[in-house]
Amino acid sequence: MQRKEDVIRRWHLIDVKDQVLGRVATEIAIKLIGKDKPTYTPHIDGGDYVVVINASDVKLTRGKELKKLYRSHSGFPGGLHERSFADMQAKHPTEIIRLAVVNMLPNNKLRDRRMTRLKIYAGPEHEHQSQLGEK
Numbered sequence: 074m075q076r077k078e079d080v081i082r083r084w085h086l087i088d089v090k091d092q093v094l095g096r097v098a099t100e101i102a103i104k105l106i107g108k109d110k111p112t113y114t115p116h117i118d119g120g121d122y123v124v125v126i127n128a129s130d131v132k133l134t135r136g137k138e139l140k141k142l143y144r145s146h147s148g149f150p151g152g153l154h155e156r157s158f159a160d161m162q163a164k165h166p167t168e169i170i171r172l173a174v175v176n177m178l179p180n181n182k183l184r185d186r187r188m189t190r191l192k193i194y195a196g197p198e199h200e201h202q203s204q205l206g207e208k
Contacts, residue, residue: 075114082190083121084204088197089170090127093134098173101125105178105187118183122190124205129166129195133158143172167193 085104089097103109107119133141141158161169170193178184192201 075112075117075119077117079112080117080119084124084201085121086124086126086201086205088126090130091132094131094169094173097131098170098177101170101174101191102177105174105190118186120187120190122201122204123192124199124201125170125191125193126197126199127195128170128193129162131162131166131169138162166195 087097087101101123104123105120107113107117107121110119112119132138138158143156143158143161145154146152147154158169171188171191174191175184175188178187192199
């Protein structure tokens, strides 16, 4: 049984270049929740920080890059907005990863705190070198 005071958070770097979106989003969600740790406790937020780079180079399988649509509604009549995967990848590549991960996390009070530990960058440069311990 893990206590809130005993949580040790590590930093993970994940390069999503040419990786499948669903598989990498699952890996990120597991690290944010903390299920990869032996001290996992469901009601304690024991997850780690995750830095994702090269978000603009993520892939989809079986022709879904032509079929996948991102939909949102403003709440007003006729307010449905649709964006294709190619459009999202060109304009908001980090949003693709964020939406995939947030939909894989449980919808509870811990989800927002877990999402704040996710750092997504479209290219290979990021500002978390010191936390990752890289040289």
